Amino acid sequence: MNVLSLPVALAFAGAALAAALIPFPRFQRWAGLATLLAVGAATAVIACRTADGTMLALHFGNWPAGIAIAFVADRLAAFMLAASAVTMTACYVYALGHPAAKDISPAFTPLYLVMLAGVNGCFLTGDFFNLFVFFEVMLISSYGLLVLRADKAQLRGTLAYVVLNLMASTVLLVSVGLLYGHLGTVNMAFVAERLAALGGTYPPMLEAALMFILGVFAVKAAAFPLCFWLPEAYPRAWAPVSAAMGGLLTKVGVYCLFRSVPLFYPDGGWAQEALLYVAGATMLVGVLGAVAQDSFRRVLSFHIISQVGYMIFGVALFSPLAVAGGIFHIVHNALVKTALFLVGGAVEARFGTGAFKRISGAARTMPLMGAAFLLAALSIAGIPPLSGFYGKLALLLDAFGQGAYVLAGVSLVTGLFTLMSMVKIWDGVFWGPFPKGHAHGKKERGRPGGAMLGAGVAILVVASLAVAAFSGPIFAYAREAAEQILDVSQYVRGVLGDGGAP
Amino acid sequence: MMDIFASLVIGLLVSCGFYLILDGRLQRVVLGVLLVTHSANLLLMLMGRRPSCAPPILGSGADCYQDPLPQALILTAIVIGMGMAAFVLMLARRLREAGVETTDDAPRVPEDAP
Numbered sequence: 229m230n231v232l233s234l235p236v237a238l239a240f241a242g243a244a245l246a247a248a249l250i251p252f253p254r255f256q257r258w259a260g261l262a263t264l265l266a267v268g269a270a271t272a273v274i275a276c277r278t279a280d281g282t283m284l285a286l287h288f289g290n291w292p293a294g295i296a297i298a299f300v301a302d303r304l305a306a307f308m309l310a311a312s313a314v315t316m317t318a319c320y321v322y323a324l325g326h327p328a329a330k331d332i333s334p335a336f337t338p339l340y341l342v343m344l345a346g347v348n349g350c351f352l353t354g355d356f357f358n359l360f361v362f363f364e365v366m367l368i369s370s371y372g373l374l375v376l377r378a379d380k381a382q383l384r385g386t387l388a389y390v391v392l393n394l395m396a397s398t399v400l401l402v403s404v405g406l407l408y409g410h411l412g413t414v415n416m417a418f419v420a421e422r423l424a425a426l427g428g429t430y431p432p433m434l435e436a437a438l439m440f441i442l443g444v445f446a447v448k449a450a451a452f453p454l455c456f457w458l459p460e461a462y463p464r465a466w467a468p469v470s471a472a473m474g475g476l477l478t479k480v481g482v483y484c485l486f487r488s489v490p491l492f493y494p495d496g497g498w499a500q501e502a503l504l505y506v507a508g509a510t511m512l513v514g515v516l517g518a519v520a521q522d523s524f525r526r527v528l529s530f531h532i533i534s535q536v537g538y539m540i541f542g543v544a545l546f547s548p549l550a551v552a553g554g555i556f557h558i559v560h561n562a563l564v565k566t567a568l569f570l571v572g573g574a575v576e577a578r579f580g581t582g583a584f585k586r587i588s589g590a591a592r593t594m595p596l597m598g599a600a601f602l603l604a605a606l607s608i609a610g611i612p613p614l615s616g617f618y619g620k621l622a623l624l625l626d627a628f629g630q631g632a633y634v635l636a637g638v639s640l641v642t643g644l645f646t647l648m649s650m651v652k653i654w655d656g657v658f659w660g661p662f663p664k665g666h667a668h669g670k671k672e673r674g675r676p677g678g679a680m681l682g683a684g685v686a687i688l689v690v691a692s693l694a695v696a697a698f699s700g701p702i703f704a705y706a707r708e709a710a711e712q713i714l715d716v717s718q719y720v721r722g723v724l725g726d727g728g729a730p
Numbered sequence: 731m732m733d734i735f736a737s738l739v740i741g742l743l744v745s746c747g748f749y750l751i752l753d754g755r756l757q758r759v760v761l762g763v764l765l766v767t768h769s770a771n772l773l774l775m776l777m778g779r780r781p782s783c784a785p786p787i788l789g790s791g792a793d794c795y796q797d798p799l800p801q802a803l804i805l806t807a808i809v810i811g812m813g814m815a816a817f818v819l820m821l822a823r824r825l826r827e828a829g830v831e832t833t834d835d836a837p838r839v840p841e842d843a844p
Binding site for chain 2: 357360361364368371372375378379380383384386387388390391394395398401402404405406408409
């Protein structure tokens, strides 16, 4: 069995097993954890094999390349798979230790693993129709996860999320159909090859199809102006669920933009220019929204939007350095944003609310969570020795190099506001006296799940510190990944040529 | 001629679908979503059509055959659409039970609810 199919196949198998084990919650938990670790191992193997620039391709059923359904892995895909393995495992460990884990529906584990399969499938797939299918796999499980502990407001937020995503998926389906009608293929490498043969000017209907496909990815990434579904849907879901989604699902949309823009427009084209505006607006709108919020996970949800702006900024500048900065930022953000959400969930579980005016002094009862929050918050604000700094530095250097001064300024202002809203959370939640009327933390310390909660957060914080400590090699890797995705002919040869695995 | 008629029908279905979604009453939103997804399937069918070609069965001695791939894509999309329809119906029911009749009824996410 080819290792490329494993991150998806194992996750589906684990989901089926976990569904069969619903009557035995204990075994189900172990099955879930074992699946996540196995997917992590498969990811490590893929990462090792692609690290030297090899393009792995798997053509299902041994059909010839271009006809077969393909899975493709290059450095970027392996990097994303690694980020998904770490964050999904951390959130699962955290979920096992969450005080509400006993009350949660036993459908949690199967749905969670199906979501993992969908996310990994999106990273690995080599054709646009399967991308649509894996989007749906990921989304339908995320719908289920969002309503696990639903109240009225959460149900309404979910309805908005479902309807918007269904419409976006429908548009994607139609545009993939248009693409097929014009190019006679949905295989990404073939699409790139045939677009290149057109020599830069596409017929209007084809251009429309490409435009719609990129637009749908922007919706999934929560880019401005279609970003307002996110703060409605994420903040009130169960903490581990909202953390996994906040950390990963928008990144899938961003990943698809990184993958498709060079395939569609090898020299940037109009997409590059349009994405520059989108990136600036997304950064600014997201962070201004965040500053205006006054509960923990709502601030974080708006931050997702502004951070997506940074990533899109990377692909919009369209040079190896900037794209590398964007890729670095995606991975950093998947780790750190998830950690912040998990800390937010722990604080809300402890105090029963996330509203700043009803919490204070959390640092007194939860000193370790406070420390984890501080590290993650400073990192996301881009304070130098931490992991958020390097991606932003590369973006800024390249923006100044290309003369995009306005956007460089916007991203700096966004960084300032990010710091401001993180200070707001710190001030509202962790600082200050402990509120009267809450039992002091003694009861909490004896609770067995506490260690698991801490372990989930610790995995992510340690991973983000490791990214900071080894930022040199990791950035070099991101740079190579960026050169690889920008060199479309390499992708085409890797999939269609003889570079594939047997 | 057939193509023009079919395009008009698809356009009508899509506009009805979006009208219903924007109406905001839950049953209408659900119906609208279903209409739009189904008209997308019709559109795919229309785009893959080769006028006056035979069904894709080899050995029937025709000069040209219909392309079977769009039909395979549509089958997949129909299955996915069914799953989504089931979920949206269930969600609408839960919202109704929670006393929500239109998308404007439910509170926006409150800041400090427990």
